[in-house]
Amino acid sequence: MKLTLIYPAIGRYLDEACMEPLSLGALAGFTPPDVEVVLYDDRLEPIPFDEPTDLVAITVQIYAARRSYEIAAEYRKRGVKVIMGGVHATLLPEEVSQHADSIFISDAENLWHEVIADAKQGKLKPVYRGAATTPQPDTLTRRDLYKGKKYLPISLLQFGRGCRYVCTFCAVSSYFDHRHFYRSVAQTIEEMKSQDRNTFFFVDDNIVSDHEAAKALFRELIPLKIHWVSQASIDMTHDRELMDLMAKSGCLGNVIGFESIEAKSLRSMHKGQNLKGKHGYEAYAEQLNILRDHGMQTWAAFTVGHDYDTPDSILRTLDFALENKFTFAAFNTLLPYPNTALYRKLEAEGRLLYDGKWWLHEEYRYNQAAFRPALMTPDELTEMSYHARKTFNSVGSIFSRVWDFKTNMRNPYRLGVYLVYNPIFRKETLKKQGIRL
Numbered sequence: 001m002k003l004t005l006i007y008p009a010i011g012r013y014l015d016e017a018c019m020e021p022l023s024l025g026a027l028a029g030f031t032p033p034d035v036e037v038v039l040y041d042d043r044l045e046p047i048p049f050d051e052p053t054d055l056v057a058i059t060v061q062i063y064a065a066r067r068s069y070e071i072a073a074e075y076r077k078r079g080v081k082v083i084m085g086g087v088h089a090t091l092l093p094e095e096v097s098q099h100a101d102s103i104f105i106s107d108a109e110n111l112w113h114e115v116i117a118d119a120k121q122g123k124l125k126p127v128y129r130g131a132a133t134t135p136q137p138d139t140l141t142r143r144d145l146y147k148g149k150k151y152l153p154i155s156l157l158q159f160g161r162g163c164r165y166v167c168t169f170c171a172v173s174s175y176f177d178h179r180h181f182y183r184s185v186a187q188t189i190e191e192m193k194s195q196d197r198n199t200f201f202f203v204d205d206n207i208v209s210d211h212e213a214a215k216a217l218f219r220e221l222i223p224l225k226i227h228w229v230s231q232a233s234i235d236m237t238h239d240r241e242l243m244d245l246m247a248k249s250g251c252l253g254n255v256i257g258f259e260s261i262e263a264k265s266l267r268s269m270h271k272g273q274n275l276k277g278k279h280g281y282e283a284y285a286e287q288l289n290i291l292r293d294h295g296m297q298t299w300a301a302f303t304v305g306h307d308y309d310t311p312d313s314i315l316r317t318l319d320f321a322l323e324n325k326f327t328f329a330a331f332n333t334l335l336p337y338p339n340t341a342l343y344r345k346l347e348a349e350g351r352l353l354y355d356g357k358w359w360l361h362e363e364y365r366y367n368q369a370a371f372r373p374a375l376m377t378p379d380e381l382t383e384m385s386y387h388a389r390k391t392f393n394s395v396g397s398i399f400s401r402v403w404d405f406k407t408n409m410r411n412p413y414r415l416g417v418y419l420v421y422n423p424i425f426r427k428e429t430l431k432k433q434g435i436r437l
C-alpha cells in the first residue's frame with residue numbers, strides 16, 4: 001500500500017521560509033513499516049496528482065481549508081480515496097466531511113493503525129474519532145520525509161500539547177478542552193537525539209502550562225547544550241526557578257501571547273493570567289524585565305480588534321512593541337475561529353461578516369477583518385493591523401530594535417538570530433498581506 005501525505009498551502013502562496021510539517025511526520029511515524037509513504041508540501045513544491053497512490057491524507061487548518069478542498073477534489077476525480085484530519089477537521093467536521101471520503105477527528109496516535117488496516121481492505125469508514133492524547137508515545141517523527149525539501153534549519157518537535165487556559169478566541173483551547181498532555185522527558189530527549197540539528201522549536205501550545213513538567217524537561221536539556229524556542233504564557237515570569245532553568249537549558253525566547261496592553265481587553269478575552277492582578281502596562285513592565293534579565297528574545301503576539309480596541313489603541317500597542325524592542329512581533333487581526341467562545345459571541349450578536357464562513361468566502365483575503373469590530377469599521381481594523389505589522393517590520397524599526405544588550409545584542413549568536421530572521425519576516429509580512437485563501 002502507498003500513502004501520500006499532503007500539507008496544503010494558504011491559497012497558492014509559495015512560502016520561502018517554511019518549517020517541517022510535524023503533523024505529517026508524526027502520522028508517518030505511526031504508520032506500519034510495510035506501507036510506502038511519500039510527502040508533498042504544497043507550500044514549496046507542486047503536487048504530482050497523477051502519481052499512483054492508494055490513500056491521500058491531508059492535514060487541514062482553517063486558512064488552508066479552501067486549498068485543501070481543491071487538492072482533495074483533484075485526487076477524488078482520479079478515484080483516489082482521501083482522508084482529512086487536523087485542527088479544522090476536528091473543530092468543523094460537518095464541513096470537512098463534505099470534501100473527503102473519510103475524516104479524522106482529534107489526535108491520531110491511538111487510532112491511525114485502524115485507518116491503515118481499513119484502507120488496506122478498501123473499507124475506509126466515513127468518520128474516525130480519535131481523542132486528545134499524549135504526543136507520539138513510543139514513536140519517532142519520520143524526518144527522512146523532509147529530506148531534499150527547502151525547510152528552515154530548525155527541528156520541530158512536541159513535548160506537550162494543549163493549554164490549561166481558556167482564552168475566548170483560541171482554537172487550541174477548544175480542541176483540547178483546556179487540558180494538556182505531556183510526552184515523557186526520556187522520549188522527548190530520544191526524539192532530539194534522533195536528528196542531527198541542535199536548534200529546536202517545541203511547537204507546544206504553552207510549554208509552561210504545567211511548571212513542574214516543564215522544569216523536569218529543562219533540567220534534562222541543560223547537558224545537551226542546544227538552542228530552543230517555543231510558545232509560553234507570560235505568567236511563567238512569576239516562577240524564578242522555572243525562568244532560571246529555561247535560560248540555562250538554551251531557550252532563546254518564546255512566542256508570548258500578550259494580545260493586548262489594556263487590562264479591560266485582557267479580562268474580556270479571559271486572559272487575566274497576563275495581568276497578575278495589575279493593569280496591562282504595569283504588569284508587563286515587571287514581567288518584561290524578568291524576561292530580559294534571562295536574555296529572552298521574545299516574539300510578542302498581539303491580536304487586534306477586541307471590543308475595546310480603537311485605531312488609537314492599536315497605535316499604542318505598536319508603540320509598546322517598538323519601545324520594548326521585541327525581537328519579533330505579530331499583530332494578528334482577531335479572527336473568529338469556528339467552535340470558539342469568540343465565534344459564538346459574535347454570531348449571537350450578528351456581527352460576523354462573509355456569511356460567517358470567512359475561510360470559504362471567495363472575497364475574503366488574508367488578514368482582513370471578518371467581523372464588525374465594536375469601535376471601528378472592519379476596513380479600519382484591516383488597515384490598522386497591517387499598518388502595525390508593516391511599521392514593526394520596517395527597515396528603520398529593525399535597525400532601532402536591535403540595540404538591546406540583554407537580548408538581541410547579548411552575544412553574536414543572538415545577534416545572528418535577529419539579523420537573519422527579521423528580514424525574512426519583513427518580506428513575508430509584505431508578501432502575504434491580502435492574498436487569496
Ligand code: B12
Binds near residue numbers: 021085172205
Ligand atoms: C507549529 C505551528 C505553526 C508553525 C508552522 C509549522 C510548520 N510546520 O509549518 C508556524 C509558527 C509557522 C505557524 C504558522 C501559522 N499558524 Co500555526 N500552529 C502551530 C501549532 C502551535 C502546532 C502545530 C503542530 O505541529 N502540532 C504538532 C502535531 C503533531 O499536532 P497536530 O498538528 O495537531 O496533528 C495531530 C492531529 O491533529 C492529527 N492530524 C493532523 N493532521 C492530520 C491529518 C490526517 C489525515 C489525520 C488522520 C490526522 C491528522 O494527528 C496529529 C497527531 O495526533 C498549532 C497549534 C496546534 N495545537 O495545532 C498552531 C495552529 C495550527 N496555527 C494556526 C494558525 C492560525 C497559523 C497561521 C495562519 C498564523 C498566522 N496568522 O499567520 C500561520 C500559517 C500556517 C500555514 N498553514 O502556513 C492555528 C490554526 C487554527 C485553525 N482553526 O485551523 C493553530 C491551531 C493555532 C491556534 N492557537 O489557533 N503555526
Ligand code: SF4
Binds near residue numbers: 164165166171173233
Ligand atoms: S494561553 Fe495561549 S494557548 Fe493557552 S488558551 Fe490562551 S491563547 Fe490559547
